[in-house]
Amino acid sequence: MFAKQFDYKKASSVSDAVQLLSNNDGAKILAGGHSLIPMMKLRLAQPPMLIDIGGLEEMRGISVENGNLRIGALTTHAEIADSHDVKDAAGILWEAAYGIGDPQVRNRGTIGGNVAHADPATDLPTVLTVMDAKFVIQGQKGMLGGGSRVVSADEFFLGPYETALGENEILTSIEMPVLAANQHAEYAKMAHPATSFAVVGAGVVVTVDDSTCTAARVAVGGFVPKPTRGPSVEQALVGKELTAENIAAATDLIENDLGSDAFGDIFASAEYRQAMAAIELKHAIFHATGLAHHE
Ligand SMILES: Cc1cc2nc3c(=O)[nH]c(=O)nc-3n(C[C@H](O)[C@H](O)[C@H](O)COP(=O)(O)OP(=O)(O)OC[C@H]3O[C@@H](n4cnc5c(N)ncnc54)[C@H](O)[C@@H]3O)c2cc1C
Known part of the structure; x- marks a missing residue:
């Protein structure tokens, strides 16, 4: 089946994406498309507009600083499974990423899309919950007025396909403590x-x-x-x-x-x-x- 017709916009920055979400009722973020596109083809989702964040370099990448592992929301499962930093800091996540789907899914699917979609059958919500991960969320007006807020894994997942993300908010990164030697x-x-x-x-x-x-x-x-x-x-x-x-x-x-x-x-x-x-x-x-x- 083909998806219902929709408009397409490419975001130029995180704030542009948030603005586009706010100005277009029912619009959806498009990351790797491996959950959203199948839903649209089955007509389980019929967003009038897709906002493509795929080109936002600021939302990619893996770093370790001050005992904290930070992964940009657009980082793919394959990039996580290939990362020595993730292997050393959080081997559980490295191994889980490698076990996701098949090479096509790992090459396109992103950590942010995986958790924002909150399909109960996926692996990363469980892994990020035991790792006590924090989810960095960008909206127009956050708790501190700067537009961003941080939610713990225990609070982020609310139910099937339901998270603490507000309608006009974007998940920008996920952070977790590096595992200690013990x-x-x-x-x-x-x-x-x-x-x-x-x-x-x-x-x-x-x-x-x-x-x-x-x-x-x-x-x-x-x-x-x-x-x-x-x-x-x-x-x-x-x-x-x-x-x-x-x-x-x-x-x-x-x-x-x-x-x-x-x-x-x-x-x-x-x-x-x-x-x-x-x-x-x-x-x-x-x-x-x-x-x-x-x-
Ligand atoms: C054949 C197949 C096998 C799979 N096997 C597994 C598996 O074994 N284990 C597993 O865990 N998963 C599995 N998956 C799921 C896969 O990991 C997810 O589909 C994928 O990670 C979703 O990421 P995406 O970038 O493709 O998201 P998209 O499909 O682009 O988006 C998914 C949803 O999240 C929203 N979204 C995306 N990014 C953001 C963001 N940064 N901020 C706010 N909202 C956002 C979108 O609007 C959309 O509603 C499989 C999928 C397929 C198709």
Whole structure:
């Protein structure tokens, strides 16, 4: 099917893009187009105008400064998967980016488009939630009057295809703390064989001091409306040595944190996905702590 007719504008800067959004009701930002164009072809989205931000160099790039990793929203999954800076600072994100879709999707799809779209089946919302990432958002009038505001991952994802981004706002970059030497992070997913979308995804960052877990952030995604933290699991890990038995006992508790809104579809039922959440979480912590290794 062809998309409904639409106008096209190329933004010359972030502020130009914000201005164009504000002046044109229903207009949509176009980044890599790998979520938006399929939606338009299926007529699930019919924006009257697309505002192409693809040429905005100020929204690209990866840097590490003062213990902080910053990634421009237009940075592609392939650029993240190729980056030594990301590998060293946040190996969990580097590995997850490599596991997205196929080369075409990774070459065009952007980190900003991925999270702004907030498809529950994608990987990066879960990974960025456990990394405690911050989302830098540009609008006309921000909290500080300068037009920009910062939202934490726990507050950014609101539900399926719904984020804290306002109608006339643009996500410009994502920032996260560089992992410390005593922090271990991993993302594990049961991938859909045709697309690599997450049937179930699980992310974890554990801090280990003197063989004891002193802090933990875990989240699951792929089958829930938004990345879902596992406070029961986190509490059960902290204060314990991360042995196989302790990890298995803690990850089994994820069902307490899931609520009742798990999704199922023709590929996998909600019950199956819920059961797999504990397995993928255990898998992630085993890899993070060296109890299991990739081939
Ligand atoms: C075949 C296929 C397989 C895939 N497999 C996976 C997978 O395994 N794992 C995974 O995580 N994802 C997967 N994806 C999703 C892919 O990662 C996303 O489609 C892609 O990253 C979206 O980014 P984009 O730049 O193409 O966004 P676009 O399609 O251009 O935009 C998506 C939405 O976000 C908005 N938007 C984009 N950028 C911004 C911004 N900076 N500020 C505000 N709003 C913005 C747009 O207006 C639009 O509503 C797959 C997609 C396809 C087509």
